[in-house]
Amino acid sequence: MNDGHHQNPSKYVMLSENGGSLRPQPYRRNVPRYSAPQRGCSCMKCLCCCFCFFFILILLMVGLTYFFFNLYHPKVPSYKVQGLDVGAFNVHQDFSLYTEFIVNVKAENPNEKIGITYGKDSSVVVVYSDSTLCSGPLPAFHQGYKNTTMMKVVLKGRSEFDPGLQTTFMDNNSTGRIPLLIMVRVPVTVTLGDLPMRQVVILVNCSLVVDSITPKKKVGIISSKYSISASL
Ligand SMILES: *[C@@H]1O[C@H](CO)[C@@H](O)[C@H](O)[C@H]1NC(C)=O
Numbered sequence: 001m002n003d004g005h006h007q008n009p010s011k012y013v014m015l016s017e018n019g020g021s022l023r024p025q026p027y028r029r030n031v032p033r034y035s036a037p038q039r040g041c042s043c044m045k046c047l048c049c050c051f052c053f054f055f056i057l058i059l060l061m062v063g064l065t066y067f068f069f070n071l072y073h074p075k076v077p078s079y080k081v082q083g084l085d086v087g088a089f090n091v092h093q094d095f096s097l098y099t100e101f102i103v104n105v106k107a108e109n110p111n112e113k114i115g116i117t118y119g120k121d122s123s124v125v126v127v128y129s130d131s132t133l134c135s136g137p138l139p140a141f142h143q144g145y146k147n148t149t150m151m152k153v154v155l156k157g158r159s160e161f162d163p164g165l166q167t168t169f170m171d172n173n174s175t176g177r178i179p180l181l182i183m184v185r186v187p188v189t190v191t192l193g194d195l196p197m198r199q200v201v202i203l204v205n206c207s208l209v210v211d212s213i214t215p216k217k218k219v220g221i222i223s224s225k226y227s228i229s230a231s232l
Pocket residue numbers: 141142143144147148149
């Protein structure tokens with residue numbers, strides 16, 4: 001909560017630094033006039049300057065990256081589906097299915113100096129056999145350093161449940177192996193110290209195999225597999 005108040009001063013510092021770097025430009029414009037008489041030499045100088053510039057730039061980048069990793073020790077946050085409750089799983093006469101799942105997600109930020117802000121416009125979708133059962137948003141919140149938060153995600157939805165899909169489902173339910181895919185899409189802003197970085201969208205696929213789906217009951221998770229990617 002307090003972090004929000006500290007963000008503004010650091011923004012102002014950034015701006016004044018940018019403004020300062022604009023000042024030297026008028027002086028630079030005068031330089032070519034003096035070196036104009038010796039053409040070949042100035043070309044070499046220019047080339048040298050270019051190489052020097054890129055060399056220094058690369059050194060600077062390497063230095064900054066090294067500095068960043070040493071200062072912040074970035075670690076990948078982890079997300080685990082800890083439990084799944086079935087609120088409703090009602091098959092209707094018209095072959096539609098009303099599903100309500102409550103998913104408990106354990107979100108762990110192991111970083112000591114990096115905070116994570118989960119934005120709005122997130123989505124969690126549960127897919128069974130290529131058909132979307134239900135969906136809902138993740139809570140939007142800021143997760144501070146070394147913080148573990150349990151998120152309760154409520155997902156609701158109505159879907160087609162044709163006889164073919166019903167047979168497959170009954171088959172899987174009777175053998176006690178139901179494959180579910182949970183797809184998460186969440187915009188995330190990383191904050192270094194008090195400085196917010198640009199937003200990235202994190203995509204997580206969690207492939208679960210659960211033992212049964214029975215209304216008003218907790219399901220047992222037999223196996224889970226995660227794949228994570230990020231898009232800018
Ligand atoms: C973790 O962060 C959440 C959300 O900001 C907060 O409610 C919770 O108290 C924090 N937990 C700890 C152990 O600091």
